[in-house]
Amino acid sequence: MTGRRIVSISLPRLAIESWLSRAARRGDGWPEDIPLALAAPGPHGPVIHAANRAAERAGARIGARAVDSRAICPALRIEPAEPDHDAARLARLAFWARRWGPFSTPDGEDGIILDITGAAHLFGGEAALLAEIQAGFARAGLTARLALAPTRGAAWALARFGPERAICADPLPALAPLPVAGLRLSGETLLLLRRLGLKTIGDLAGLPRLSLMRRFARAEPQDNPLIRLDQALGRAAEPLDAPEPAPEYAAEVRLAEPVMDPSDWLPGLLADLCGQMAAADRGCRRLCLSVFRVDGERRDIRVAMAAPTRDPGHLLRLFDGRLGRLDPGYGFDLIRLAAEAVEPLAQAQPGLDGAAPAGLALARLVDRLAARFGAAAISRPLPQESHIPERAETPGPPLATTPAPVARPDRPIRLLNPPEEIRVLYAIPEGPPAQFVWRRQTLRVARHAGPERIAPEWWHDRPGTRLRDYFRIEDDSGLRLWIYREGLVHDGRGGAPRWFLHGIFA
Numbered sequence: 001m002t003g004r005r006i007v008s009i010s011l012p013r014l015a016i017e018s019w020l021s022r023a024a025r026r027g028d029g030w031p032e033d034i035p036l037a038l039a040a041p042g043p044h045g046p047v048i049h050a051a052n053r054a055a056e057r058a059g060a061r062i063g064a065r066a067v068d069s070r071a072i073c074p075a076l077r078i079e080p081a082e083p084d085h086d087a088a089r090l091a092r093l094a095f096w097a098r099r100w101g102p103f104s105t106p107d108g109e110d111g112i113i114l115d116i117t118g119a120a121h122l123f124g125g126e127a128a129l130l131a132e133i134q135a136g137f138a139r140a141g142l143t144a145r146l147a148l149a150p151t152r153g154a155a156w157a158l159a160r161f162g163p164e165r166a167i168c169a170d171p172l173p174a175l176a177p178l179p180v181a182g183l184r185l186s187g188e189t190l191l192l193l194r195r196l197g198l199k200t201i202g203d204l205a206g207l208p209r210l211s212l213m214r215r216f217a218r219a220e221p222q223d224n225p226l227i228r229l230d231q232a233l234g235r236a237a238e239p240l241d242a243p244e245p246a247p248e249y250a251a252e253v254r255l256a257e258p259v260m261d262p263s264d265w266l267p268g269l270l271a272d273l274c275g276q277m278a279a280a281d282r283g284c285r286r287l288c289l290s291v292f293r294v295d296g297e298r299r300d301i302r303v304a305m306a307a308p309t310r311d312p313g314h315l316l317r318l319f320d321g322r323l324g325r326l327d328p329g330y331g332f333d334l335i336r337l338a339a340e341a342v343e344p345l346a347q348a349q350p351g352l353d354g355a356a357p358a359g360l361a362l363a364r365l366v367d368r369l370a371a372r373f374g375a376a377a378i379s380r381p382l383p384q385e386s387h388i389p390e391r392a393e394t395p396g397p398p399l400a401t402t403p404a405p406v407a408r409p410d411r412p413i414r415l416l417n418p419p420e421e422i423r424v425l426y427a428i429p430e431g432p433p434a435q436f437v438w439r440r441q442t443l444r445v446a447r448h449a450g451p452e453r454i455a456p457e458w459w460h461d462r463p464g465t466r467l468r469d470y471f472r473i474e475d476d477s478g479l480r481l482w483i484y485r486e487g488l489v490h491d492g493r494g495g496a497p498r499w500f501l502h503g504i505f506a
Helices: 014-025 053-057 066-072 083-099 126-139 152-161 171-175 187-195 201-205 209-215 225-233 266-279 312-317 360-373
Strands: 006-010 036-040 047-051 077-080 103-106 111-115 145-149 249-259 282-293 298-309 332-344 380-383 393-396 415-427 433-438 441-454 468-475 480-486 498-504
Touching (some): 006 126, 006 152, 014 036, 014 047, 036 053, 036 066, 047 053, 047 066, 066 077, 083 103, 171 201, 171 225, 201 225, 249 266, 266 282, 266 312, 298 332, 433 498, 441 480
Parallel strands (some): 036 077
Antiparallel strands (some): 006 145, 036 047, 282 298, 282 332, 415 498, 433 441, 441 468
């Protein structure tokens, strides 16, 4: 038994509650005491697909023919079901439920599977989490039944046939009294099991496996009672396929004949995609170009941006030199371009001289460099809370959202790491050295400014760390350097002060 914790969310009234919600938004509210049923096509005419509580009290049953239900309840109003709308809402609810766990997926027509492994303690425990999930769906106007178990099959059975908000640690004792319908089998298989006298999951688990294997040898895996039983008990794996949400902005082209190079279609796809984002005042931070090969394979190319953009020309340049890396195989007949990360981006008016907004050129340069050399080869300084120069910033990714530190004119942009010690030949009292040796070169100070005193950070530095006095100096040739004296005479923290070169001004 693994340590997984799976929540099954059953929404038995999803169809009728979704229909009533859509009707209310249209201004066509429906009284609770008037019978209402939704009909779907059946083999012998429309059948009842969903019903409100008044219709159920009047005798309407799921699966019954609509004409028979109308005969039982003449006041019953029958409307067409909208399964496409229900499926779309269920998919949205599945992604919405990821606030409680990282993986979720729709389960059939009226359920959701949610993996909460390792997340229950964030909500006060498993019982509190189930109560919060049920309350969340209630606020959305939906009736939900939930159960938690180590396997998907056990959670599914308990959510539909077990006690309210059941929590299961060992599947077999919890599932034994439940009906065999809890194993997610077809109606024909359930009828056969009932004819064999197997009414509960415990009855099925108690039988010799060999006889059942012979009886159901030709059954499909999803309709084989033994396989379903093993999945529910954790003896057989049942992976959870948690799809990613469909991109909100995408453009694609289907080709009549397979091609080997998508370059000719990329400008049109970018123009279409950027037009969609412009209509919604959005910009993308990441694009994915997907080509679907005729042999069933798919190849992706992703590009990322330092700032949100919807400029087709700039985005097109990011794919330069990368399309040739695609392996077309025998060709591809579908090209899709999707914006995977989208942010608000309002319309920006250029300056009177036609110049782009400040900072845009730098962001686009970073984009092109990252596309050419890879994001790992480029870094940008990120500000840190420290007045020690080498700690005031740290290398970060070029696409970081944290703003870069503002360059100070009294400090060099790049620092030497570590600072290089210099040998002082002549010193000025309380000032910089008049002459010193650095990298076997003797430099004479012509001008200087300072000092700027920086004390050690006692919460980071070791006891005995000495303060620094920084000077900006310039030699006879115009070379501008940033040097500092470490320590003071008779400060009680070591011998004579030492001098270091920390940076070079541009």
